Amino acid sequence: MADRATFIAGVTAGLGRTEVLLPSSITETASFEDASAAKAKADKAATDASERSNELADQMAEEATKAGWKVHRASNSEDAASYVASICVQKKATSVLRSNHDALDQIGVDAAVTNTGATLEKTEHSGDYSQDQIEVSKSKAFSADIGITGVDYAIAETGTVVLHPRSGLSRLVSLAPPTHIAVLRSGEVLDSLDELFAMERNDFMSGELAGSMNLISGPSKTADIEGTTVTGIHGPLEVHLVILADS
Amino acid sequence: MSENTSTTPRPDRVTLFASCMVDQLAPDVGESTVEVLEYLGVMVDFLDDQTCCGQPAFNSGFRSEAYPVAERFVDLFEKVNGPIVVPSGSCAAMVRNYYGDLFRGNAELADRAKRVGDRLFELTEFVSQFFGTDAISGSRVGTATYHKCCHLLREIGVDEQPIEMLTNIDGLEFSPLERADVCCGFGGAFSVKMPDISSAILDEKLDFIEANGSSTVVAADTGCVYQMQGGLRRRGSGVQVVHIAQVLAESIKNSDSPEVKR
Amino acid sequence: MKPLTVNFRSKAAMTLADAQIQQSIEHVYTGFYKGRLTAAGDTPDWEDLRTKGKAIKDHTIAHLDYYLGLLADNVEKNGGSVFFADDAEEARRHIIDLAHKRKIKTVIKSKSMVSEEMGLAEAMNDEGFETVETDLGEYIIQLANETPYHLIAPAVHKSRADVAKLLDDDYKDGDRVPDATELTMMAREKLRGVFERADMSVTGVNFAVAESGSIALVTNEGNGRMSTTVPRVHVAVMGMEKIIPSIQDLSTMLRILIRSATGQRISTYVTMVNGKRRPEEEEGPEEFHLVILNNGRQKLLEDPQMRESLNCIRCGACLNACPVYRKVGGHAYGWVYPGPIGAIVTPVLTGLKDADNLPAASSLCGACHDVCPVKINIPRMLLELRYRTAEGSTDKDERTSSATERGIWKAWRMGMMGRRRFDIGSRIASIALKPLSRNGWLTKVPPPISGWTSTRDFPAISMSSLKSRLRKRNEGSK
Numbered sequence: 004m005a006d007r008a009t010f011i012a013g014v015t016a017g018l019g020r021t022e023v024l025l026p027s028s029i030t031e032t033a034s035f036e037d038a039s040a041a042k043a044k045a046d047k048a049a050t051d052a053s054e055r056s057n058e059l060a061d062q063m064a065e066e067a068t069k070a071g072w073k074v075h076r077a078s079n080s081e082d083a084a085s086y087v088a089s090i091c092v093q094k095k096a097t098s099v100l101r102s103n104h105d106a107l108d109q110i111g112v113d114a115a116v117t118n119t120g121a122t123l124e125k126t127e128h129s130g131d132y133s134q135d136q137i138e139v140s141k142s143k144a145f146s147a148d149i150g151i152t153g154v155d156y157a158i159a160e161t162g163t164v165v166l167h168p169r170s171g172l173s174r175l176v177s178l179a180p181p182t183h184i185a186v187l188r189s190g191e192v193l194d195s196l197d198e199l200f201a202m203e204r205n206d207f208m209s210g211e212l213a214g215s216m217n218l219i220s221g222p223s224k225t226a227d228i229e230g231t232t233v234t235g236i237h238g239p240l241e242v243h244l245v246i247l248a249d250s
Numbered sequence: 251m252s253e254n255t256s257t258t259p260r261p262d263r264v265t266l267f268a269s270c271m272v273d274q275l276a277p278d279v280g281e282s283t284v285e286v287l288e289y290l291g292v293m294v295d296f297l298d299d300q301t302c303c304g305q306p307a308f309n310s311g312f313r314s315e316a317y318p319v320a321e322r323f324v325d326l327f328e329k330v331n332g333p334i335v336v337p338s339g340s341c342a343a344m345v346r347n348y349y350g351d352l353f354r355g356n357a358e359l360a361d362r363a364k365r366v367g368d369r370l371f372e373l374t375e376f377v378s379q380f381f382g383t384d385a386i387s388g389s390r391v392g393t394a395t396y397h398k399c400c401h402l403l404r405e406i407g408v409d410e411q412p413i414e415m416l417t418n419i420d421g422l423e424f425s426p427l428e429r430a431d432v433c434c435g436f437g438g439a440f441s442v443k444m445p446d447i448s449s450a451i452l453d454e455k456l457d458f459i460e461a462n463g464s465s466t467v468v469a470a471d472t473g474c475v476y477q478m479q480g481g482l483r484r485r486g487s488g489v490q491v492v493h494i495a496q497v498l499a500e501s502i503k504n505s506d507s508p509e510v511k512r
Numbered sequence: 513m514k515p516l517t518v519n520f521r522s523k524a525a526m527t528l529a530d531a532q533i534q535q536s537i538e539h540v541y542t543g544f545y546k547g548r549l550t551a552a553g554d555t556p557d558w559e560d561l562r563t564k565g566k567a568i569k570d571h572t573i574a575h576l577d578y579y580l581g582l583l584a585d586n587v588e589k590n591g592g593s594v595f596f597a598d599d600a601e602e603a604r605r606h607i608i609d610l611a612h613k614r615k616i617k618t619v620i621k622s623k624s625m626v627s628e629e630m631g632l633a634e635a636m637n638d639e640g641f642e643t644v645e646t647d648l649g650e651y652i653i654q655l656a657n658e659t660p661y662h663l664i665a666p667a668v669h670k671s672r673a674d675v676a677k678l679l680d681d682d683y684k685d686g687d688r689v690p691d692a693t694e695l696t697m698m699a700r701e702k703l704r705g706v707f708e709r710a711d712m713s714v715t716g717v718n719f720a721v722a723e724s725g726s727i728a729l730v731t732n733e734g735n736g737r738m739s740t741t742v743p744r745v746h747v748a749v750m751g752m753e754k755i756i757p758s759i760q761d762l763s764t765m766l767r768i769l770i771r772s773a774t775g776q777r778i779s780t781y782v783t784m785v786n787g788k789r790r791p792e793e794e795e796g797p798e799e800f801h802l803v804i805l806n807n808g809r810q811k812l813l814e815d816p817q818m819r820e821s822l823n824c825i826r827c828g829a830c831l832n833a834c835p836v837y838r839k840v841g842g843h844a845y846g847w848v849y850p851g852p853i854g855a856i857v858t859p860v861l862t863g864l865k866d867a868d869n870l871p872a873a874s875s876l877c878g879a880c881h882d883v884c885p886v887k888i889n890i891p892r893m894l895l896e897l898r899y900r901t902a903e904g905s906t907d908k909d910e911r912t913s914s915a916t917e918r919g920i921w922k923a924w925r926m927g928m929m930g931r932r933r934f935d936i937g938s939r940i941a942s943i944a945l946k947p948l949s950r951n952g953w954l955t956k957v958p959p960p961i962s963g964w965t966s967t968r969d970f971p972a973i974s975m976s977s978l979k980s981r982l983r984k985r986n987e988g989s990k
Contacts, residue, residue: 006596010804026578029567031764032568032571032761132793168790174796178738196762214789215783215784215786218778223781226732227666229539229692235697236648237700237735237737277974280981284985299930308895310921311897311902351895400875400878401878437877438876440876441875444872451875480970483969
């Protein structure tokens, strides 16, 4: 029967020691970088994202397309909203789910969706949900036609959208419905994984690490049958990225 | 790659390590090796007492048997100075990369072995490093392709240099072999301990060789040459598998000045 | 999973003779191997990343006790529970007990090799929990009642017709074979309801981040995301070596893992979980449990020659590069881990005595070492295990070499210890084989090398050694 102390003591002994040895600093792991180093990295990533926002948005559009996103460059909020509406119409959506990202409020997604005749499912944001409420929402998510979210970050290098959880329903919004639309605003695009994890680590060092994070790089896929890549398995079959230009 | 840097002047004398296989099964390869080196102006000494580097026993796990044979190798070759050249990537790898493991527990012998290994070169490595891949010309008419023997490629780090040497030969129509860097399935004793697997790997290699269409396959390790030639013969194929030393030696014989270069 | 390593040779022979499987396994080369090659070529600092990845893993394993403690502390700080399991039985028991306590009905599993070590899905089904593998490849082999064929693509050996038979009760031989898309949609439909009703999930862990108590999952299908979002209880299982120190280290490790596994620059989904759902979320697990498994890894840790194998990040690149794996397939290796990494860890984890064929089944080509994202020197460890089975193990049961083999190498050594006997021995062999040779080649040779001529001609041994040739040559030139 293992308990933590015995288990770890066994590992210590396996390493030929009698005591846990505190690791000395090596450059390859960032674990020895302190809070101020982490903040500096994150600040640099944020500044970069802001200063090069147009260039990064262009790169994001290109990489996201390669990754299988259907990319729409929206010149303004109306354009973005009307694109969302057009997808609802195209998919003959009756039930649409959205997350609590303010990009969606900015573009007026609620009206855009309901004007097509679809029902927009919003979830309560009062916190402290009961298990029954959770089950009801889950069921809504599994029967929705389209899920719409904003993004927390995007990664230009790989055409990736990064989502932290929001209050209410958000993870399932980008997962359960067969179509997912993500709305990206200028300044949200980071260069690469390095910058993303710099931001995350800084959040962690300041005690604000999100409860979870999902990186999404295209529609769900698998190559498990005869090595043939098939798009669309458990996650969304189709994903749209609306890139909102600088206002 | 070996310790010698490109600033070292060209050696004019080397000691040949034949390898047990070349010595007793394929002495033609050994003679060709000497011809190539002499053409480059290098005098070649042969230590009569040499036998084997010990690799076969080591690879099979019988280190107690490999040890004395390998020690004998070190004893013999440390008595000569200057570079040692061997027409085999796997033997070079054994001496340079695995003698340390074999002599684990005997730091002094391991150190002596390292000093021998530091001046031991595989043939194409030696030629390309000190003389360049364009040092040997001449002609050898015919289509040819090249198989990248695993130890030469991955343990010694010789990749495209032999191909450059081949394309430098007049009349040699070279075409790259698909999956040239995939093993032929020899693996020493593996070829007889697990012959069905070794042969299945060989079959794939031979399919690509036949698809390539060249009349000659060139390789730099005798074990691989025999694995592929033996398999091709069994298929009734006329494709010849030849050690690169022999190709270079033939090419030299057909060159304008086949005598020793000075 | 019960080790069947002792069946290596017969399983390998079966696979060699199976033309359909031979064709299917090609995908790991044309798809994954080629993909990795391209991805590595497109990544300018690829070699630096490998060096960095190796350094991170070397460092972590060298201080594994420290990082295990740190990880456990942080998981608990996030409100999760940590269970340390000495062996598979303990881990299984703990998860089953938890499922009973929480009145679980349906369990979804996302891909985890460690859970295969535990035989978890089977055990949970036996206990009455509806337990379903949700990774498509794992789902297929669960339906087939088989074990995984590959680390990344567990059903790589199955043809579309095979899969159709498993997914469609009405399908029979001779029907039109559905294409991969149709089959995939069938699986999506079948599993959708399972996701929705699942109340517990068991996932693996690609990387456990010690400093924050986070786990990272790399997937393409979405089942990993479902597993970390839908059920009320999430159990993550990991081998104790799957730790990295820092969140920032994920950018290095994810880059080398994903490119090495499939050639993608990034997988469709990367999920990082820091415990259970937060109160303001209307979804997500109520509980997060991390099960950390030893199950024999202790032996690898204690063994300085084998410890490096704990650096493995389970990308499968070595399988894709291995000419032996691509011929004998995953099942021949007899346990959870096939290919080169399997050939070195399986014998130590399950017993070298029965697994002695695994390190022997290699031409030592070194392709595995070449492609390993963290530069594990697999050939060196194969040679170490061969040494132990031949003569070097202190456990006599592990010294499985035969008296004949030992005799052969003794005779070989005697023959190599002097030039005269080396020459004489070769001449005797040359003369003895001469009657059997035609044009310098033999179609039959005697034991112990008779295996050669079953499929290849063997060269005649020369009548003169190089020594005598060179002597003649030098005399001639005087």
